[in-house]
Amino acid sequence: MKKIKAVHSLIPILVFLLIWEVVTRLELIPGHFFFPPFTVVIQEFYRLIANGVLIDNFLSSFFRVLIGLSAGSIAGITVGILLGYEQNLHKITHPILSLFYPIPALGWLPILMLWFGISEMLPIMIIFICSFFPVLYNTVTGIKGVNKDFIKAAQSLGASEWKVLTTVVIPLALPNIFTGLRLEAGMAWRVIIAAEMVAIPTGIGALLMKAESLMRVDIIIVCLMVLAVMCLSFERFFIYLEHKLTHKWRQYAQH
Amino acid sequence: MPNIRLKNINNFICHDINLEISDREFLVLWGPTGAGKTTLLNTIAGLIEYKGSVSFDGSPVDEFPVYQRKAGYLFQNLILFPHLNVRANIAYGLRVQGEPKSMVESRVNELLRLMRIEHLVYRYPRDLSGGEKQRVALARAIAPSPEIMLFDEPLNSLDFHTARYLRTEIHKLHKELGFTTIYVTHCFEEAFALADRVAVLKNGRIVRTGFPEDIFKEIDCKAIAENGFCDCHQGSRNSPAQIKLENSNILCHSRRG
Numbered sequence: 001m002k003k004i005k006a007v008h009s010l011i012p013i014l015v016f017l018l019i020w021e022v023v024t025r026l027e028l029i030p031g032h033f034f035f036p037p038f039t040v041v042i043q044e045f046y047r048l049i050a051n052g053v054l055i056d057n058f059l060s061s062f063f064r065v066l067i068g069l070s071a072g073s074i075a076g077i078t079v080g081i082l083l084g085y086e087q088n089l090h091k092i093t094h095p096i097l098s099l100f101y102p103i104p105a106l107g108w109l110p111i112l113m114l115w116f117g118i119s120e121m122l123p124i125m126i127i128f129i130c131s132f133f134p135v136l137y138n139t140v141t142g143i144k145g146v147n148k149d150f151i152k153a154a155q156s157l158g159a160s161e162w163k164v165l166t167t168v169v170i171p172l173a174l175p176n177i178f179t180g181l182r183l184e185a186g187m188a189w190r191v192i193i194a195a196e197m198v199a200i201p202t203g204i205g206a207l208l209m210k211a212e213s214l215m216r217v218d219i220i221i222v223c224l225m226v227l228a229v230m231c232l233s234f235e236r237f238f239i240y241l242e243h244k245l246t247h248k249w250r251q252y253a254q255h
Numbered sequence: 256m257p258n259i260r261l262k263n264i265n266n267f268i269c270h271d272i273n274l275e276i277s278d279r280e281f282l283v284l285w286g287p288t289g290a291g292k293t294t295l296l297n298t299i300a301g302l303i304e305y306k307g308s309v310s311f312d313g314s315p316v317d318e319f320p321v322y323q324r325k326a327g328y329l330f331q332n333l334i335l336f337p338h339l340n341v342r343a344n345i346a347y348g349l350r351v352q353g354e355p356k357s358m359v360e361s362r363v364n365e366l367l368r369l370m371r372i373e374h375l376v377y378r379y380p381r382d383l384s385g386g387e388k389q390r391v392a393l394a395r396a397i398a399p400s401p402e403i404m405l406f407d408e409p410l411n412s413l414d415f416h417t418a419r420y421l422r423t424e425i426h427k428l429h430k431e432l433g434f435t436t437i438y439v440t441h442c443f444e445e446a447f448a449l450a451d452r453v454a455v456l457k458n459g460r461i462v463r464t465g466f467p468e469d470i471f472k473e474i475d476c477k478a479i480a481e482n483g484f485c486d487c488h489q490g491s492r493n494s495p496a497q498i499k500l501e502n503s504n505i506l507c508h509s510r511r512g
Contacts, residue, residue: 147334149330149332149334150334150336152302152321152330152334153328153330153334153336154336154347154351155302155320155321155322156300156302156321156322156326156327156328157322157347157348157351157395157396157399158322158325158348158351158352158399159322159347159348159351160322160351163351167347167350167351168336171338172337172338246338248340248379249337249338249339249340249379249380249381
């Protein structure tokens with residue numbers, strides 16, 4: 001059944017690629033120089049892999065996202081749990097966090113360039129900020145949203161504050177925490193590409209900019225395809241993890 | 256088993272409550288909705304703030320946090336943990352208190368058998384019926400072998416037959432395990448069937464305490480009908496009260512056990 005479902009979702013993609021190929025081969029679009037056929041893009045994809053350009057740039061972006069997203073998520077979850085559970089701390093910090101939260105991650109780029117210069121720290125910090133605030137926000141919402149009756153029940157069964165937190169509050173807040181992680185997993189890739197296009201000479205974003213200056217639309221499309229696959233893969237990874245951890249008890253398991 | 260002593264308990268609902276519950280006694284707190292019954296249970300469990308003193312077995316527990324009071328509590332809405340299956344729900348109290356794994360296993364198996372819910376062991380609360388949830392919640396509450404049990408209208412949401420069956424189970428468990436029990440209800444029949452002694456609560460004050468037959472002999476039948484579900488004819492323990500349930504026209508005889 002799952003296989004049939006997967007084939008069904010592949011059909012629209014295959015149709016799209018076919019139309020792309022036919023339209024560009026028949027030169028139905030004016031200015032077709034800027035819109036190469038799919039097969040040409042695939043040939044360029046193999047060439048970029050073979051000469052190592054794509055892999056080098058991909059790995060640069062990948063490790064930046066991985067480090068920044070992991071650090072930002074861990075920090076966001078930890079601080080979120082603390083603020084969600086300690087009402088007084090949340091009251092004190094809420095006005096400050098409310099001011100920082102709406103700032104788009106790329107808005108931090110100029111100041112981070114001044115602080116860190118053009119170094120590996122710059123993209124990692126951008127991704128950190130990009131992940132930290134939304135994960136924090138969702139974690140706080142999740143922790144605060146846990147029905148107080150569950151806490152009372154756990155306490156009456158002999159659970160200390162720490163046990164209540166680790167065995168009841170955090171597990172019940174997991175769906176909210178995963179919402180934050182899922183959203184930011186894709187967003188981190190979008191932000192890293194933008195940051196690399198503007199300020200960093202390596203990575204998929206930088207490759208995109210170089211391709212633009214050489215008017216290599218095929219390379220641009222290869223980079224965009226890599227970006228799309230990575231955004232989707234990261235989001236899917238968190239959906240899978242959430243499903244594994246919570247689907248047994250959630251009424252409407254998401255997948 | 257400890258006795259419970261409440262001395263000058265005051266909070267936002269309860270006023271000057273003084274009450275002593277003996278070791279192994281089954282005390283029913285009876286009164287209308289909003290009388291402060293649940294608040295008084297929460298006070299004893301340490302779940303809300305209060306002035307006055309609560310003592311278990313002569314020792315004040317006012318400074319003890321909830322988890323150190325170790326009073327079993329069966330909540331009105333049961334509050335089974337949705338992320339844990341039946342086995343894990345029942346084992347919860349033992350696990351958080353650091354009991355050895357083998358002991359937890361054998362105690363949970365014993366309770367599963369006792370409550371006749373072995374077949375539900377891997378189900379999650381969302382997949383249980385009302386009566387099944389009730390039995391799981393009861394098993395979870397008694398799993399850590401509490402010496403004091405607090406019941407907050409546990410049979411309220413159940414159909415008549417399931418409620419009656421579980422009422423008998425609770426009475427049997429109390430006799431077997433011997434915990435000191437405070438049981439909240441606004442239903443006359445339940446109070447009459449279960450109580451060693453009844454305390455009548457009204458507007459946050461205890462207005463009367465005594466044996467059930469004395470209490471319900473004194474109280475005007477009209478008041479019982481207004482306070483509970485029942486249209487009743489006065490009776491005593493030897494000549495049981497006849498209770499006509501308001502919506503079902505069932506005439507039943509209240510009896511103990």
